[in-house]
Amino acid sequence: STWKLQVASRGVLDVPWEARRSNIIRVTRQECDECSTLEDLYRDNNLVFLLFHERNLVSHHAYKGAIVAGFHEVCKDLRWSKVTCGIVDMIEDRAYAEKYIDPKTAPAHIAVQAGEPVPSKKEWIQKLLDKPGDKGTMLWHLKQQLVPEELGEALHISMEIARPDQLEPLAKKHEVLLVANLAAQGGASRASVESFRAFAQQLFLLGKVPAQVPVSQKTGASKKAGKKQQQLRQRARPLFVALTQDSSSVPVPRGQMAAFVGGKSQRAHELKAWDGVENLKLMEDVALAAISAIPAGKVLTDKVSDL
Incomplete structure (x- = not known):
């Protein structure tokens, strides 16, 4: 049986063991065990990697599907790190997405530090567009945003x-x-x-x-x-x-x-x-x-x- 970590805490430590292993929290105003509102996610986690997508469209579009799959791979790699991942389904919580992106560009991901979105650069975004969903490129981009001046695996514990x-x-x-x-x-x-x-x-x-x-x-x-x-x-x-x-x-x-x-x-x-x-x-x-x-x-x- 899978052992579930018992902790009295907030943020990523609160969610069920399987959600911790995938390192993905569902971000929504609805209530569920592995869910969080966007406000609570920011309050309880200093570094956040956030994906906005429309769940029912991804399976019908290879490009969009690749980005979502890549996001899941990156988050699994970062599952015991300083970065918490969240996913917003725009069918349910479109207002969350509209705060940061043009919904037409979804799926799209942003990095957030201390509740504030971290800017990217045109040339960095171009690298992502050239290799949609590539885990290595997405990790590289995240490091450029969060720890550009640090040696080693600065996001890892x-x-x-x-x-x-x-x-x-x-x-x-x-x-x-x-x-x-x-x-x-x-x-x-x-x-x-x-x-x-x-x-x-x-x-x-x-x-x-x-x-x-x-x-x-x-x-x-x-x-x-x-x-x-x-x-x-x-x-x-x-x-x-x-x-x-x-x-x-x-x-x-x-x-x-x-x-x-x-x-x-x-x-x-x-x-x-x-x-x-x-x-x-x-x-x-x-x-x-x-x-x-x-x-x-x-x-x-x-x-x-x-x-």
Whole structure:
């Protein structure tokens, strides 16, 4: 049976487990378990990717169908991220769409930050038009809108990796790396990976784990200094990592979780079964212990966004 995360919260954490896995909330004035009004969606979610479409027309039009399918793929990729997706069916809630788009251009999607639509550029939109529904292009466009100056996967809270040799480069890029070795005979179970990433998202969205940690900071105005600031902002973002395959050389034993602080491995902790919520507190404790272990003398970077 599919385990449903039990939380007392708002926004994307409120909706049923299946809606969280698809990362799509139905935006409407009607009432249902996985629904939200547009106003509530904006209030409870800082970053929103919103699609306007007419459900009954999509199946009869390849171009429109491709855009809607691409939107679903992008949202699934972002399911445990900082971005919440919403869909407005203009048959039911045309007024929502008319606030932002010409209904004749539907299906159309917009990015929203802190309740305000984020502008795009003609050349970016042209790329979307050249490849309707292409997931890679849509993700690229969303990053251009929301995190144009950031290195790495700035919209993500967690990631999964299958190669243990990917850990060291990540530990060099992030001051705090939080690694769970979920490998098992035949590979990690999808349930364990999804639960780990869902918990990481919950800790982040509820403010249990900070979005930024202290790192060394040097200021400057040159182009090189600008690149350095990007690297520092990336370094300041904690990252949760699910390791799905391991080897004898992995510093985190199978079935355990450990943090890397400044590239140095901290004490590992035994993970519990993933069909309950015990690991949520364990993950929070490991993260906060890692942050408190950051050497003295490091300071927060200049905050450039709410990410």
